[in-house]
Amino acid sequence: MQPNNRTDVLTIGESMVLFQTIGEKGIKYEPLFTKSLAGAESNVAITLTRLGKKVRWVSKLGKDPFGDYILSTLGGEGVDVSYALRDVEKPTAVYFKESKSYGDPTVYYYRKNSAASNLQPEDVQKEWFDGVKHLHVTGITPALSENAAEAIRKAMKMAKDMGLTISFDPNLRRKLWSEEKARSVLLSLIPLCDVFLPGVEEAEFLLGQQSIEEYGESFLQMGPKVVVLKLGAEGSIGFINGDSVKAAPHVVSQVIDTVGAGDAFAAGFLSVYLDNEAALTHVSLEIALTRANILGALATQFKGDWEGNPSLEEINSIIAGRVEATR
Template sequence: MKADVVTIGESMVLFQPYTEGTINYTPLLSKSVGGAESNLAFGLSRLGKKVRWISRLGSDPFGDLILATLSGEGVDISYAKRDDNAPTALYFKESKGYGDPNVFYYRKHSAASKLSSEDIEASWLDDARHLHMTGITPALGENTADFTREVMKRAREKGMTISFDPNLRRKLWSDEQAREVLLSLIPLCDIFLPGIEEAEFLLGEKTKEQYGKSFLDMGASVVAMKLGAEGSLGFFQDEVVNVAPYKVDKVIDTVGAGDAFAAGFLSRVLDEENPLAFYEMKHFLPEALKRANVMGALATQFKGDWEGAPTLEEVSGLMGGKQMVTR
């Protein structure tokens, strides 16, 4: 089966309080599926793209739930592997009504943390156009940084375009290791998708324009920088594109917003035959950032990491100011 996008990384079962409150006092927890790469896969699938999701899961009911959910959303799961000796990862999320939610990971020694370069199969990238990787995968285990690097190198050898979202998770590794590994992967991507806080973590205090130029100098062809409530910035060659945010009245849950942004951006990029060409990039980059802003903003309106992702018709209507007919 052909794929517009291949993405590789860990998905987890998410537990969070069924009603508002902290984990230690809530009597009921709801369960769903979360993880940067699967969040992106859900978003892209709803936007009409064919996505191949690859990972390793435990041979347990949690892995069954993840595969059933992805498959139900139209994502190709045929390359996912099951592990009889390691579990599917879990995580818990709680919101106190202010600031970002608290997240607690249980992913050490998980099935996906065991991924290594020896697991890579040439068929993973067959009949595929684009590879998306995140900075979470190299943080998972002893060999996952080399695994991530090798996958990106093989995609480049096949002539695929590659996007990389640093998706910084400081609970998973030391700041020094995270900075070293993430910076080493930027030269292997065409599209770099940092948030402004991640850019500061990687390069220290600079202006937004200096961040963009620095990442381009490292080898990325285009940088799409997430600015949260301020919108986004796009950088390519000597061009800088500033796109205003899509306004929402209240933020409910920020987890998954960056993945939704990436899905929105990549969905528009992949509409083009030669997206990295200057004349094409200059034409569609503002629209790609606008779609990304809408997707990211909508993701903050739901407690789940991806469940509120819109269809292409819905997001196009919102971008055009169209009021949807609901009844």
């Protein structure tokens, strides 16, 4: 099956099958688990689709039931998966999330030698970019292996050569690689993107301790046209052309699960940015940040990485104040 020609966003990166404990007794004692899809790039793909964008997702999956499940879930959400690769020798990765009555959940990854970690530079094909306007990638897949990092680098260079805009969320995962390697690879990818989306802790990891304004200026000097810093409970701030815009946070009464919040934030921002990238203004940047803050906050209100993220109609109602945010 060939996708139709217009695609707003192509995203490339690992997706896994997530098993979550139903109760809060911990993995050691909890007998029951739920199964769902997880992965930064697929989280963004699904959320952007709900916000009215046409999205294509590409990765490498095992030729196994878990791979089948990922494809059917993404396809069922309206994401184009027609270019996904299957590996007959490597498995689809899985991970487990352990919910607690306090703090963030603990996660345990089983992704070594997975199909996604076997993504090769030669796997990246120009056909992936047919009819595509924008490429979104994160720093997770480059952390899986040297070859996966080179595949993402090749995809970013190919997208740039073909005239696409590119967004990059570092999405730092310290468990996956050494700090020295992570810093080196992530910094090397920043000049290839147009939109850079770090959190404050990631900015400090990459550049050392600086002021918020210094982070924005430093990253802009590396090449991106837009830098968006996630400030957690303080909202977010965007930098363009020597100017900055800060957006207030969307306040929620409690936090259930923070996993996936950064991906929802990225999708919220990109859903506005893609409609205004040719002439991004102070006003449109503030609108993008405001929507991103709302999406990021709402994502903390449910278990799971993407299931509770709102549709475009729902998010517009929240922004207009017509409905109360209940999650």
